[in-house]
Amino acid sequence: MEGKVQKMDQHNPGIKCMVNTCHYYSQGDHCNAQKIEVQSRNAQSSKETDCATFVPHNQSMS
Helix, strand or coil: CCCCCCECCCCCCCCECCCCCECCEECCCEECECCCCEECCCCCCHHHCEECCCCECCCCCC
């Protein structure tokens, strides 16, 4: 499976991810994405943000 960014063999230090349905999720609530993108511009709270790097385990990015 391919995602939007490279999936590393080790976790990305400093990024905690609890979304265990994501392609980049690693046990221990780690993220194995080489980089992440968080959106929305002009957000006023965390509820208004979105991890644009998220790819479901079962979805391939073509």
